Amino acid sequence: MTLSQLIANRGPIRTIGVVGMGYVGIPSAVLFANVPSVHHVYGFQRDSPSSGFKISMLNRGENPLIGEEPDLPDLLRSAVTAGKLTCTSDFSFIKYCDAVTIAIQTPFADPKELIPDFSPLSDGLAIVGKNLEQGMLVVIESTITPGTTQGIAREILESGSGLRAGRDFALAHAPERVMAGRLIRNIREHDRVVGGFDDVSTKRAIELYSPVLTKGRIIPMTTTAAEVTKTAENTFRDLQIAAVNELALYCEAIGINVYDVREGIASLKGEGITRAILFPGSGVGGHCLPKDTYHLVRGLKVLGGIQDFPTETESLYLVARSINSFMPVHTANLTETGLLRAGKQIEGARIALLGWAFIPNTGDSRNTPSKVFFDHVTSRGATVSVHDPYVKEEPGISISGDVEPVLKGADAVVIFTGHSLYKSLQPARCRKITGARHPVIVDGRNIIDPDAFIRDGWIYLGIGRGDLNNHPVID
Numbered sequence: 211m212t213l214s215q216l217i218a219n220r221g222p223i224r225t226i227g228v229v230g231m232g233y234v235g236i237p238s239a240v241l242f243a244n245v246p247s248v249h250h251v252y253g254f255q256r257d258s259p260s261s262g263f264k265i266s267m268l269n270r271g272e273n274p275l276i277g278e279e280p281d282l283p284d285l286l287r288s289a290v291t292a293g294k295l296t297c298t299s300d301f302s303f304i305k306y307c308d309a310v311t312i313a314i315q316t317p318f319a320d321p322k323e324l325i326p327d328f329s330p331l332s333d334g335l336a337i338v339g340k341n342l343e344q345g346m347l348v349v350i351e352s353t354i355t356p357g358t359t360q361g362i363a364r365e366i367l368e369s370g371s372g373l374r375a376g377r378d379f380a381l382a383h384a385p386e387r388v389m390a391g392r393l394i395r396n397i398r399e400h401d402r403v404v405g406g407f408d409d410v411s412t413k414r415a416i417e418l419y420s421p422v423l424t425k426g427r428i429i430p431m432t433t434t435a436a437e438v439t440k441t442a443e444n445t446f447r448d449l450q451i452a453a454v455n456e457l458a459l460y461c462e463a464i465g466i467n468v469y470d471v472r473e474g475i476a477s478l479k480g481e482g483i484t485r486a487i488l489f490p491g492s493g494v495g496g497h498c499l500p501k502d503t504y505h506l507v508r509g510l511k512v513l514g515g516i517q518d519f520p521t522e523t524e525s526l527y528l529v530a531r532s533i534n535s536f537m538p539v540h541t542a543n544l545t546e547t548g549l550l551r552a553g554k555q556i557e558g559a560r561i562a563l564l565g566w567a568f569i570p571n572t573g574d575s576r577n578t579p580s581k582v583f584f585d586h587v588t589s590r591g592a593t594v595s596v597h598d599p600y601v602k603e604e605p606g607i608s609i610s611g612d613v614e615p616v617l618k619g620a621d622a623v624v625i626f627t628g629h630s631l632y633k634s635l636q637p638a639r640c641r642k643i644t645g646a647r648h649p650v651i652v653d654g655r656n657i658i659d660p661d662a663f664i665r666d667g668w669i670y671l672g673i674g675r676g677d678l679n680n681h682p683v684i685d
């Protein structure tokens with residue numbers, strides 16, 4: 211019997227399994243469960259010490275994710291109340307599903323070696339393989355190195371089940387494109403790239419995702435093209451950020467204001483003209499950009515492609531990564547310059563670090579560049595106290611939710627995250643709290659008014675602010 215016949219015998223997708231109750235899995239499961247034609251959704255979650263608590267929370271209709279997620283709580287409650295969503299650590303229920311999606315993180319064990327830590331995903335694939343039945347659809351939503359779906363993922367599923375992709379079960383990659391704070395909207399409104407192992411797999415995956423899309427449309431392609439799309443779309447964003455970060459360093463070196471230049475460049479408009487100039491900053495964090503470039507570059511090795519490329523030339527994408535990874539160090543260099551102008555050494559200096567989250571007004575601190583800065587200046591002998599209005603805890607680092615105790619006695623104040631709260635910092639009041647005659651302020655996100663602080667006697671330095679970084683100190 212062909213795969214098409216096996217799928218036809220199953221009929222429409224009625225029972226769905228989602229493996230991994232995280233930022234991607236939970237909104238996915240909730241949206242699938244709210245599709246009228248879907249009978250039941252199982253949210254699969256290992257009962258691990260760090261995440262097992264989510265199972266009972268979700269079954270009570272409570273959202274375990276931190277931060278505001280519009281629409282998610284209501285959709286979750288209605289799905290659970292209707293009895294259409296069950297979370298469980300019993301993965302044997304996978305065999306009752308018509309389709310299973312896998313949304314498990316693929317972090318890098320060591321980016322230097324370009325080796326991702328596939329163990330969590332491989333474990334998830336192995337469990338799905340063990341419970342795989344003929345005619346089922348398996349979709350990987352995690353961000354993966356190009357070549358993974360048709361490569362090791364397919365091998366794990368086939369060896370675990372004794373079945374063959376494309377013959378006995380459908381296989382696809384439909385990368386997630388969600389951002390904390392707008393999970394439901396992103397899934398509904400972003401276009402959905404769907405890469406099938408073969409046309410039958412693509413068709414079945416389109417049937418799975420179409421009902422949850424509102425504005426978004428399906429973009430069908432092969433699994434490898436889908437894997438490259440996802441990793442490249444984040445690589446391109448990292449590249450754009452690196453381009454403006456290098457421009458900021460250039461403007462500092464020649465004493466001009468990068469924001470004047472940015473405004474000038476952005477003014478070039480018209481059909482066919484694109485200058486997506488982004489914003490320079492103290493670094494690039496998050497669960498996407500710091501790692502997806504390495505996934506993309508590694509894809510060439512996995513797929514064994516021989517790329518025609520200029521000799522002795524490093525990948526542009528890896529150069530972009532090194533520029534963005536340098537920005538927290540540059541922020542530390544600006545801090546040291548400011549301290550020297552205040553007659554202080556970085557060794558023994560007290561630094562107030564404002565902002566631990568990697569994006570403004572959230573508690574998400576994954577791969578935060580603040581940590582790179584913290585480690586760098588601490589290794590140079592500085593004492594750092596950290597404030598963040600949203601991030602409550604970080605292993606090994608104490609974070610205060612109250613800004614005044616962090617400012618107290620500080621020789622330098624460094625703004626690392628563009629939290630709105632920092633826009634209202636009052637120069638005179640903050641300087642009084644520091645107790646320093648000419649405290650240093652380094653603005654990593656262009657969020658404060660430099661003149662107000664300079665007029666009050668602060669030593670100001672800002673990323674890209676070559677026009678101000680040597681300003682006279684006002685007594």
Ligand code: SAJ
Pocket residue numbers: 386387388389390443444447451488489490491492493494495496497498499568569
């Ligand atoms: N950043 C800059 N300058 C910028 C933009 C961002 O320094 O102009 C820094 C941020 O401070 C942060 C990091 O880059 O530390 C990442 O910021 P982000 O806005 O890219 O946030 P992410 O990592 O959550 O990116 C997500 C990605 N979405 C998905 O993977 C589905 C990314 O593809 C999106 O482009 C991005 O959201 C978005 O556009 O909002």
